Amino acid sequence: xxxxxxxxxxxxxxxxxxxxxxxxxxxxxxxxxxxxxxxxxxxxxxxxxxxxxxxxxxxxxxxxxxxxxxxxxxxxxxxxxxxxxxxxxxxxxxxxxxxxxxxxxxxxxxxxxxxxxxxxxxxxxxxxxxxxxxxxxxxxxxxxxxxxxxxxxxxxxxxxxxxxxxxxxxxxxxxxxxxxxxxxxxxxxxxxxxxxxxxxxxxxxxxxxxxxxxxxxxxxxxxxxxxxxxxxxxxxxxxxxxxxxxxxxxxxxxxxxxxxxxxxxxxxxxxxxxxxxxxxxxxxxxxxxxxxxxxxxxxxxxxxxxxxxxxxxxxxxxxxxxxxxxxxxxxxxxxxxxxxxxxxxxxxxxxxxxxxxxxxxxxxxxxxxxxxxxxxxxxxxxxxxxxxxxxxxxxxxxxxxxxxxxxxxxxxxxxxxxxxxxxxxxxxxxxxxxxxxxxxxxxxxxxxxxxxxxxxxxxxxxxxxxxxxxxxxxxxxxxx
Amino acid sequence: xxxxxxxxxxxxxxxxxxxxxxxxxxxxxxxxxxxxxxxxxxxxxxxxxxxxxxxxxxxxxxxxxxxxxxxxxxxxxxxxxxxxxxxxxxxxxxxxxxxxxxxxxxxxxxxxxxxxxxxxxxxxxxxxxxxxxxxxxxxxxxxxxxxxxxxxxxxxxxxxxxxxxxxxxxxxxxxxxxxxxxxxxxxxxxxxxxxxxxxxxxxxxxxxxxxxxxxxxxxxxxxxxxxxxxxxxxxxxxxxxxxxxxxxxxxxxxxxxxxxxxxxxxxxxxxxxxxxxxxxxxxxxxxxxxxxxxxxxxxxxxxxxxxxxxxxxxxxxxxxxxxxxxxxxxxxxxxxxxxxxxxxxxxxxxxxxxxxxxxxxxxxxxxxxxxxxxxxxxxxxxxxxxxxxxxxxxxxxxxxxxxxxxxxxxxxxxxxxxxxxxxxxxxxxxxxxxxxxxxxxxxxxxxxxxxxxxxxxxxxxxxxxxxxxxxxxxxxxxxx
Numbered sequence: 038x039x040x041x042x043x044x045x046x047x048x049x050x051x052x053x054x055x056x057x058x059x060x061x062x063x064x065x066x067x068x069x070x071x072x073x074x075x076x077x078x079x080x081x082x083x084x085x086x087x088x089x090x091x092x093x094x095x096x097x098x099x100x101x102x103x104x105x106x107x108x109x110x111x112x113x114x115x116x117x118x119x120x121x122x123x124x125x126x127x128x129x130x131x132x133x134x135x136x137x138x139x140x141x142x143x144x145x146x147x148x149x150x151x152x153x154x155x156x157x158x159x160x161x162x163x164x165x166x167x168x169x170x171x172x173x174x175x176x177x178x179x180x181x182x183x184x185x186x187x188x189x190x191x192x193x194x195x196x197x198x199x200x201x202x203x204x205x206x207x208x209x210x211x212x213x214x215x216x217x218x219x220x221x222x223x224x225x226x227x228x229x230x231x232x233x234x235x236x237x238x239x240x241x242x243x244x245x246x247x248x249x250x251x252x253x254x255x256x257x258x259x260x261x262x263x264x265x266x267x268x269x270x271x272x273x274x275x276x277x278x279x280x281x282x283x284x285x286x287x288x289x290x291x292x293x294x295x296x297x298x299x300x301x302x303x304x305x306x307x308x309x310x311x312x313x314x315x316x317x318x319x320x321x322x323x324x325x326x327x328x329x330x331x332x333x334x335x336x337x338x339x340x341x342x343x344x345x346x347x348x349x350x351x352x353x354x355x356x357x358x359x360x361x362x363x364x365x366x367x368x369x370x371x372x373x374x375x376x377x378x379x380x381x382x383x384x385x386x387x388x389x390x391x392x393x394x395x396x397x398x399x400x401x402x403x404x405x406x407x408x409x410x411x412x413x414x415x416x417x418x419x420x421x422x423x424x425x426x427x428x429x430x431x432x433x434x435x436x437x438x439x440x441x442x443x444x445x446x447x448x449x450x451x452x453x454x455x456x457x458x459x460x461x462x463x464x465x466x467x468x469x470x471x472x473x474x475x476x477x478x479x480x481x482x483x484x485x486x487x488x489x490x491x492x493x494x495x496x497x498x499x500x501x502x503x504x505x506x507x508x509x510x511x512x513x514x515x516x517x
Numbered sequence: 518x519x520x521x522x523x524x525x526x527x528x529x530x531x532x533x534x535x536x537x538x539x540x541x542x543x544x545x546x547x548x549x550x551x552x553x554x555x556x557x558x559x560x561x562x563x564x565x566x567x568x569x570x571x572x573x574x575x576x577x578x579x580x581x582x583x584x585x586x587x588x589x590x591x592x593x594x595x596x597x598x599x600x601x602x603x604x605x606x607x608x609x610x611x612x613x614x615x616x617x618x619x620x621x622x623x624x625x626x627x628x629x630x631x632x633x634x635x636x637x638x639x640x641x642x643x644x645x646x647x648x649x650x651x652x653x654x655x656x657x658x659x660x661x662x663x664x665x666x667x668x669x670x671x672x673x674x675x676x677x678x679x680x681x682x683x684x685x686x687x688x689x690x691x692x693x694x695x696x697x698x699x700x701x702x703x704x705x706x707x708x709x710x711x712x713x714x715x716x717x718x719x720x721x722x723x724x725x726x727x728x729x730x731x732x733x734x735x736x737x738x739x740x741x742x743x744x745x746x747x748x749x750x751x752x753x754x755x756x757x758x759x760x761x762x763x764x765x766x767x768x769x770x771x772x773x774x775x776x777x778x779x780x781x782x783x784x785x786x787x788x789x790x791x792x793x794x795x796x797x798x799x800x801x802x803x804x805x806x807x808x809x810x811x812x813x814x815x816x817x818x819x820x821x822x823x824x825x826x827x828x829x830x831x832x833x834x835x836x837x838x839x840x841x842x843x844x845x846x847x848x849x850x851x852x853x854x855x856x857x858x859x860x861x862x863x864x865x866x867x868x869x870x871x872x873x874x875x876x877x878x879x880x881x882x883x884x885x886x887x888x889x890x891x892x893x894x895x896x897x898x899x900x901x902x903x904x905x906x907x908x909x910x911x912x913x914x915x916x917x918x919x920x921x922x923x924x925x926x927x928x929x930x931x932x933x934x935x936x937x938x939x940x941x942x943x944x945x946x947x948x949x950x951x952x953x954x955x956x957x958x959x960x961x962x963x964x965x966x967x968x969x970x971x972x973x974x975x976x977x978x979x980x981x982x983x984x985x986x987x988x989x990x991x992x993x994x995x996x997x
Contacts, residue, residue, distance in 0.1 A: 095688055109684030113676040116703070120675055120711040137708055144704040195600055196593040204589030208575055223596070224624040231600040231620055324804040367847040370959055435948065468915065471948050472955050479850050
């Protein structure tokens with residue numbers, strides 16, 4: 038403990054500096070500094086790692102779906118062209134000149150798929166045109182009715198039309214096709230109504246907007262259709278095809294996993310992961326399918342699809358696939374149930390269940406082939422028959438259960454299971470097997486409905502007939 | 518046949534008028550005229566009926582969901598106020614002045630729910646601000662680098678940023694919260710970059726845009742929050758609650774319909790319709806739930822919900838409800854199966870199955886009550902226990918099937934069913950009952966998980982504790 042006392046010019050100060058405490062204070066101060074430093078460093082490191090993770094996620098997305106990265110490049114190109122187009126003409130003395138509308142159109146209208154872009158373009162054009170014409174009409178009426186009533190007429194018309202158009206966006210038919218058009222209608226009508234009193238200026242405004250929107254939309258349409266176009270129809274087609282394959286794999290994987298003898302735990306985990314991933318995608322694909330079908334309707338003929346390709350049929354097929362997926366959900370529960378069926382019964386059923394599931398998934402895969410090649414299959418009926426045979430076999434096996442002696446829990450029961458050569462089965466033990474079998478039979482029935490839907494689709498979309506070659510090869514397969 | 522010949526001034530004309538043909542031609546002409554008339558009338562009538570039907574549909578929608586009609590009125594009011602605001606000031610000498618941005622903001626940003634509107638407002642503000650600042654920065658750099666490089670720098674920056682921002686909209690985290698902001702970012706950046714060379718004008722542009730956007734957004738927020746606000750959080754809360762009630766009704770209806778003796782065919786149809794409608798809504802509610810939860814996060818405290826209400830927990834509860842719905846889908850199949858269980862077995866099982874389904878749906882209804890009152894239930898654990906007891910009873914009945922003599926199809930089988938007093942059952946006939954029972958047990962397991970999720974939600978959202986009153990009434994119920 039050091040006490041320092043000094044007197045100079047009436048000023049006295051005393052410093053009590055207990056050495057230990059001073060050291061402690063110094064240490065704790067430096068500690069708190071270090072803590073703050075560490076905290077800051079932690080924050081910065083945390084921030085950097087978050088950004089790094091975000092970039093990694095973005096990169097993996099770009100690698101997984103390069104189309105999406107290309108879409109970004111396409112938007113960049115379209116915007117550069119629009120801005121270039123306006124750089125060349127010195128039109129920019131006034132802020133918010135005409136260029137703005139073209140730039141805005143490109144940014145707002147350019148969507149991922151061609152169909153969505155076309156839908157927005159057509160909506161924007163129709164909405165702008167209708168609202169512009171109506172706005173001019175209302176302006177004319179308002180001008181005729183004198184200065185006093187003019188603002189009232191315009192205000193009331195804006196209110197009524199905006200309310201009606203906004204409400205119309207909730208009506209399903211409008212929502213599906215003209216949602217964006219209704220919004221543009223409100224926007225343009227309000228702008229035209231509000232933006233001034235002189236009609237000559239209004240005509241100029243309308244002309245400017247229409248011409249710049251035409252430039253923007255045509256540029257969007259060209260860019261989206263020429264560079265790596267992403268067709269909504271194509272996406273829907275492959276989404277449905279992929280869903281078929283996923284359900285086929287899930288179904289087969291689920292049943293094989295249950296009945297098969299898995300020696301390797303890792304491979305089982307991977308397989309079950311694949312299974313659960315597969316059908317779960319299908320469960321929630323309704324919204325995507327409907328959006329795609331909506332956009333596909335706007336698309337012109339492209340690749341193998343005509344203008345009036347029956348996209349609605351795709352939705353029906355998709356709905357049936359989803360119904361299969363619901364069953365597989367329950368199947369997955371049954372196969373993971375706690376009650377384990379006896380090995381002997383499992384072996385007895387495995388042949389028929391695996392037979393049915395593999396013939397079902399064969400049908401699904403053949404459906405996927407029909408979709409992929411857009412050729413009517415000559416084999417599909419045969420395969421459905423095979424599937425139905427497998428269903429009947431499984432039903433037969435279920436019936437034959439009645440012939441097997443079934444052990445009873447109570448000792449004083451009469452008869453049953455006295456021979457050592459026959460297999461003993463408890464009723465509770467057959468529950469999971471019975472559930473799985475009935476589910477498989479139900480899935481087969483749903484797949485058959487799916488085949489009917491596919492045939493309907495093939496007829497409406499005028500898929501090619503199966504070639505003789507495939508018939509010959511099929512005959513060869515049958516004979517061999 | 519009349520032949521007329523006349524010569525006057527070198528001009529000759531001859532008219533062959535075969536009477537019958539003329540009549541026929543006249544008749545056919547008048548017929549075709551009538552046909553055209555009829556066709557036109559048909560077209561007009563068809564058009565009118567379509568419009569009439571559309572209006573009827575719109576009216577019924579407005580009656581069913583008056584909130585949506587009110588939303589239309591709200592948009593009309595907001596637009597009228599914005600336009601009024603600008604009428605009062607004679608700002609409109611130039612076309613596309615500042616008013617435009619306010620009108621545009623109102624039209625584009627005003628959404629059905631408060632959360633969606635707030636989300637778009639915040640996105641628009643952040644996007645505009647960031648892009649404006651970045652645009653000014655790029656402009657400054659471009660100005661420093663000389664006239665030659667200036668357009669190149671600006672073009673390259675527009676291309677790169679537009680491409681990056683467009684691509685970022687595909688990344689799930691950005692898509693969920695900042696999709697609109699990314700679009701506004703691209704739009705503003707392009708406009709600022711393209712729209713001129715002089716920075717003083719740019720500042721003016723930025724100031725104008727920001728102030729008008731501020732006017733538009735604040736007007737939107739005020740209108741959407743003051744007049745009949747539709748809170749996304751509220752909607753999500755009641756969507757989930759309704760889903761619980763629908764599943765409870767579907768489950769009970771489905772089981773009662775299968776086991777019950779329906780004397781009236783019409784009432785059965787109505788009931789089954791109600792059943793199928795109920796759970797099918799839940800199957801496809803995922804997209805709506807996620808959108809609502811996304812918007813609800815933006816909402817301030819309102820009604821019984823705080824700002825940081827655990828909306829994510831609602832999604833978990835919703836997912837579990839959907840899992841129940843998948844099971845009910847399969848249950849519906851089993852109850853409509855062709856194989857009819859024998860009446861005696863049905864009667865034997867009906868007590869336990871209906872018991873389980875009614876206790877399950879009681880639990881679901883109690884969950885709905887918890888949600889509705891936002892009060893932790895003192896009864897729910899008891900009810901879950903009751904449900905589990907019912908599960909064990911049903912499992913016991915399934916086990917006791919083993920004790921029942923089961924008839925065999927083959928005549929040379931040993932033992933079984935010799936007593937006339939015992940009930941004879943074929944294995945195939947128990948299949949539907951067994952399936953239904955296992956499904957009911959599975960649904961009960963899923964409901965239990967749902968209860969856990971609800972409890973988690975109740976803890977995180979700090980639901981009120983159940984009052985003593987309800988405890989007392991519960992005790993009274995138990996003792997009586």
